[in-house]
Amino acid sequence: MISPKPAAMLEQFLALSRILTGVDALDPALGSQYLDRLLSSPLEPSVRLILKRFHALKSEAGLAGQVQKKIVGDDELRPTVCQMVLLWYTSALRDNQSPAIALRYGTQEEYFSGLAWRIMGAHPPGLSGGYFGHWRYRPDNEPPGKT
Amino acid sequence: MARDFDVVVIGAGVAGAMTAYRLAQDGARVLMLEAGSRNPARAQMVGAYATAAAKTLHSPYGNPETDSMAPSPDSSASYYDQPPAPHTQYKSTYERRTGGSTWHWLGHTPRMLRSDFKMKTLYGGSRDFPPGMVDWPITYDDLEPWYCEAEHEMGVAGSDAEWDGLSGSPRSKPFPMSMIWPSYSDDWIAQRINGKKFQGTEYLVRSTPSARNSQLYDGRPPCAGNSICVPLCPIGAKYDGAVHVAKATAAGAALWEQCVVNKLDQDADGSVHTIHFVTYGGVQQTVTANLVVIAAHAIETPKLLLMSGIANSSGAVGRYLMDHLSKSVFGLAPDKLFPFRGPPSTSGLESFRDGDFRKRRAGFRVSLNNDGWSRKGAPYAEIIDLVGNQKKIGAELQAALFERVTRQVRLSCSVEVAPDFNNQVQLSGTTDALNIPHPKITFMPPDYSYRGLSQATKTMADMLRLLGATGVDLGSDDKAYDGAGHIMGTCRMGDNPKTSVVDAQCRTHDHRNVFIVGSAVFPTVGSPNPTLTLAALALRAAKDIARQLGAKPSSAKSSGGAKPKGPRR
Numbered sequence: 090m091i092s093p094k095p096a097a098m099l100e101q102f103l104a105l106s107r108i109l110t111g112v113d114a115l116d117p118a119l120g121s122q123y124l125d126r127l128l129s130s131p132l133e134p135s136v137r138l139i140l141k142r143f144h145a146l147k148s149e150a151g152l153a154g155q156v157q158k159k160i161v162g163d164d165e166l167r168p169t170v171c172q173m174v175l176l177w178y179t180s181a182l183r184d185n186q187s188p189a190i191a192l193r194y195g196t197q198e199e200y201f202s203g204l205a206w207r208i209m210g211a212h213p214p215g216l217s218g219g220y221f222g223h224w225r226y227r228p229d230n231e232p233p234g235k236t
Numbered sequence: 237m238a239r240d241f242d243v244v245v246i247g248a249g250v251a252g253a254m255t256a257y258r259l260a261q262d263g264a265r266v267l268m269l270e271a272g273s274r275n276p277a278r279a280q281m282v283g284a285y286a287t288a289a290a291k292t293l294h295s296p297y298g299n300p301e302t303d304s305m306a307p308s309p310d311s312s313a314s315y316y317d318q319p320p321a322p323h324t325q326y327k328s329t330y331e332r333r334t335g336g337s338t339w340h341w342l343g344h345t346p347r348m349l350r351s352d353f354k355m356k357t358l359y360g361g362s363r364d365f366p367p368g369m370v371d372w373p374i375t376y377d378d379l380e381p382w383y384c385e386a387e388h389e390m391g392v393a394g395s396d397a398e399w400d401g402l403s404g405s406p407r408s409k410p411f412p413m414s415m416i417w418p419s420y421s422d423d424w425i426a427q428r429i430n431g432k433k434f435q436g437t438e439y440l441v442r443s444t445p446s447a448r449n450s451q452l453y454d455g456r457p458p459c460a461g462n463s464i465c466v467p468l469c470p471i472g473a474k475y476d477g478a479v480h481v482a483k484a485t486a487a488g489a490a491l492w493e494q495c496v497v498n499k500l501d502q503d504a505d506g507s508v509h510t511i512h513f514v515t516y517g518g519v520q521q522t523v524t525a526n527l528v529v530i531a532a533h534a535i536e537t538p539k540l541l542l543m544s545g546i547a548n549s550s551g552a553v554g555r556y557l558m559d560h561l562s563k564s565v566f567g568l569a570p571d572k573l574f575p576f577r578g579p580p581s582t583s584g585l586e587s588f589r590d591g592d593f594r595k596r597r598a599g600f601r602v603s604l605n606n607d608g609w610s611r612k613g614a615p616y617a618e619i620i621d622l623v624g625n626q627k628k629i630g631a632e633l634q635a636a637l638f639e640r641v642t643r644q645v646r647l648s649c650s651v652e653v654a655p656d657f658n659n660q661v662q663l664s665g666t667t668d669a670l671n672i673p674h675p676k677i678t679f680m681p682p683d684y685s686y687r688g689l690s691q692a693t694k695t696m697a698d699m700l701r702l703l704g705a706t707g708v709d710l711g712s713d714d715k716a717y718d719g720a721g722h723i724m725g726t727c728r729m730g731d732n733p734k735t736s737v738v739d740a741q742c743r744t745h746d747h748r749n750v751f752i753v754g755s756a757v758f759p760t761v762g763s764p765n766p767t768l769t770l771a772a773l774a775l776r777a778a779k780d781i782a783r784q785l786g787a788k789p790s791s792a793k794s795s796g797g798a799k800p801k802g803p804r805r
Contacts, residue, residue: 111630153630161627171624174633178619184289190613190620193289200286205615208634209641211576214291214463215282215470221450221458222417224578224606231574232638 099124101140104147108156109170110177112204119202123176126195130182135169142166178205208232241267241490242785244511244525246497246540249336250767251754251774252531253480254389258778260487264785267523268481268489269513271306271496271536272333273299275478282470293340293721296468297331304669305516306332306496310340317664318677326679327719328559330533334493335478337533338767340467341721342580343448343474345392345768346601347383350376350405351590352762364596366684368556368655370759373731373740376405382772384409387445390475390771391453394445403590413450415443416459419606421573421645422583425703434698437587441604444584447475447767454479461578463607492803495521498672500528500544500750507749508546514670517805527749527785531774534756535675538661538726541737543673547727547744547752552737554662556655556728558761560720561681561689564648565696566609567705572642575608576615581648582606588695589763598652598688601763602696608644612709615641647699649692650720652763654682661726681717690714722766727756742777749784753777 103120107113127136139160146155161170172182180199184191194200201213210228212218223229243259245252248270260266275281281296288295294310303311309329318325330337351358353372359365384407387394394411401407418426418441426441433439448465449458459473469476485491494516501510508528514520530537538554541547585602593599608614615637622628622636664676681689693710700708730736733745738757744750753774755766 109629109633111632111634157627157629161623161629167624167627170629171620174623174629175616175619179616181616183616183620190616191289192616194287197283197286205619205637206576208637209576209615210572210574210638212463214576215286215468217461217463217577219461219577221460224419224461224582225417225423226420228574228577232634 094124094128098140101144105140105143105156106173106177108153109174110204112177115177116202119199122195122199126176126182127173132169132172135166136173139166139169178208179203239509239524239526241265241523241525243267243527243529243781244269244523245529245531246511247271247336247531247533247536247754248334248477248481248491248493249531249533249754250338250477250480251770252529253335253477253484254771254774255529255531255753255778255781256489257480257484257487258775259782259785260484260489262782264782266484266489267525268484268491269495269497269511269523270334270491270493271532272331273302273494274334275339278468278470278472281468285464285468291467293329293467294331297333297339301516302333302494305494307668308332315674316677317666317674318679324680326557326559326677327717328721328723329719330535330723332536334481334491335476337721338476339478341476341767342465342765343446344581344765345387345390345394345445345447346586346764347405348376348762348764348769349403349590351403351594352760355594355760359592359594362595364684366654366656366682368657370655370730372759373729379769379772379776380406380408382776383768385775386768386771388412389480389775390447390768391449391456392445392447392768393450395443398442399445402586411445413453416446416448416450416579416582418443418583419578421575421606422604424569424571424573425604426583429699429702432702434695437591439585439699440587441583442586444582444603446579448579449473459579463576463578463580465579490802495803496670496672497540498543498670500540500546502544502546502747506747508747509749513803515803515805518670519804521803527751527781529751529753529781531753533754534723534726535661537752537754537756539663539673539675541727542663547737547746547750549746550734550736552728552735554660554726555657556725556759557659557661557677557679558653558655558725558758560653560722560761560763561651561685561717562648562720563651563689563693563711563717564611564646565693565700565711566612566707566709567645567700567703568643568707569645570643570704570706573645574642575606575644576610576641578606580605580607588692596684596687597691598654598685599763600649600651600688600692602692602699603648603650605646605648607646608641609646611646614644645700645703645705647696649689649696650722650763650765651685651688651692652761654684655725655728655760656680656682659725686715689717722755722761724755724758724761724766727752728759729757730759741780742773743780751777751781
């Protein structure tokens with residue numbers, strides 16, 4: 090049973106996630122589900138520590154740079170940061186640190202909401218939303234300025 | 237004697253379902269007995285795939301009851317009884333369910349070449365030519381009209397201009413649909429290699445014929461490029477055997493699912509009329525038929541024959557197990573190719589399938605793929621590396637991911653496996669939940685095929701060089717291969733009853749009323765994907781079966797015998 094998380098905690102998580110993913114328009118409902126998954130995993134202590142440290146950074150200028158230096162740059166915390174990004178990008182959490190990547194997914198909605206596919210100019214596998222033959226052209230969702 | 241059905245078809249995959257459909261259309265009383273279960277709604281299977289930890293072939297299809305009672309190599313890693321790695325292993329797998337393994341096939345439907353049917357005549361004689369390599373008892377011309385029929389039934393999209401007359405193999409009818417469009421990556425590669433040569437053979441990229449709709453066809457939508465043909469088309473644009481299961485039942489055929497056939501009885505006159513099967517509830521039952529069609533793929537079919545002790549006066553049942561050796565190579569293109577879109581593969585090269593070289597080594601196809609380095613963990617591995625090792629986040633992470641993934645190229649080959657008497661399916665001492673033996677597999681690719689694999693690797697390496705690829709990965713083991721999912725052989729077709737299991741009509745030499753349809757009957761395999769050929773053979777066999785039934789009408793039919801209602805559970 091996951092204990093109810095404070096709204097402020099979700100806000101912290103979303104704010105940090107925007108910096109980590111580079112995506113501003115993150116879905117709060119999805120964020121709530123992802124935070125629940127993180128807090129119900131062995132990553133929980135590390136997630137709490139990251140959010141606490143992020144909270145302490147908020148008043149400082151150059152927030153993204155501070156995140157890079159004090160959270161991503163922390164060798165102890167970075168594996169959990171990586172999990173947070175992986176979650177937003179693919180909806181998966183990595184099960185282990187072995188060479189073989191073992192993944193756990195959440196809901197179907199989460200899977201099809203993975204951010205990585207759009208960032209790659211692609212679509213979630215299984216849900217193109219496209220028309221016959223679209224694969225012959227450069228992607229409609231190709232990020233601007235990345236030709 | 238009144239029998240329950242005119243025909244019992246064992247296995248409701250593409251071969252069995254097409255046969256049942258044609259015979260039911262002809263008015264025969266047909267029963268399909270299927271060991272597996274019916275799939276749930278397609279959307280439910282897409283959901284199962286999306287949430288599965290491993291996106292395996294079986295990920296949409298897990299069904300604890302079926303996986304226990306009718307296990308398969310897809311549902312159980314220990315289903316095959318074979319030596320563990322690093323011994324050479326048989327690596328292709330299959331599903332046991334209504335509609336069969338076409339649920340998770342890629343959908344490619346190249347035909348065999350004219351020469352593929354005449355291997356011994358054209359290329360035999362040298363010391364390097366495998367002794368098991370024979371001529372088929374039929375020719376390309378015999379099968380050509382049935383290729384057209386199969387393409388019509390399945391709904392094949394292809395380019396007539398690119399495929400008519402390929403290696404002396406003409407088409408008598410156009411493809412039912414225009415081709416599946418090549419990918420952005422295919423066109424980019426074609427521009428850089430077409431017309432160039434490797435050791436005298438010219439590169440020419442062709443669109444690959446596919447049983448995948450390029451337009452509305454047979455009530456199914458055009459492909460939307462959802463990219464997961466393997467393991468499941470989310471919208472039914474790709475053909476699967478369930479299409480003909482539905483057509484067969486609509487035409488009047490009965491379908492009994494979750495009924496695992498475990499023995500066929502031979503009568504004193506050599507005919508086979510009694511089919512024993514067991515339900516998931518463990519109830520052993522029988523059904524009788526005037527004629528039996530075994531369509532249980534190339535591993536369950538010989539298993540059943542061996543369990544029944546029939547059709548094996550040649551000693552060839554289970555022998556000559558084949559596949560295609562598959563191998564992938566990887567590189568990074570100098571330009572962005574935008575993989576992870578469209579069908580996983582839309583084009584390939586056919587120029588390496590045939591030539592005088594087949595006197596000493598196998599031919600092969602090369603496929604251009606649209607799935608980047610997904611087989612090396614992309615994009616997950618890239619994300620983990622970029623964040624975990626390179627400490628990238630935000631816009632910098634996005635740019636790095638885009639840059640790395642959009643240039644990924646994968647080429648793969650499909651190499652002809654020569655028939656070898658010692659590569660075989662036998663009955664294992666281990667059994668499943670219904671006390672049915674697992675298949676014991678012995679498989680070692682012949683040197684002829686390893687030489688083809690080596691040549692295919694060199695060819696793909698040259699292609700990557702022409703593309704200006706960096707970060708090239710050709711694999712470290714020259715003899716490493718993957719299965720292609722093309723399970724073939726084990727009940728070979730031939731004119732000689734002493735060396736083959738079925739005749740040119742797919743009728744067993746030993747039992748006039750037992751037919752085998754499916755890729756089990758292939759005496760040799762060439763390098764194309766086998767499903768179109770097995771479908772053509774099944775349709776051709778159905779005509780002969782109908783003729784045989786007409787010659788000897790069902791006594792039950794003439795006496796108005798009632799159709800059994802279904803199995804007891």
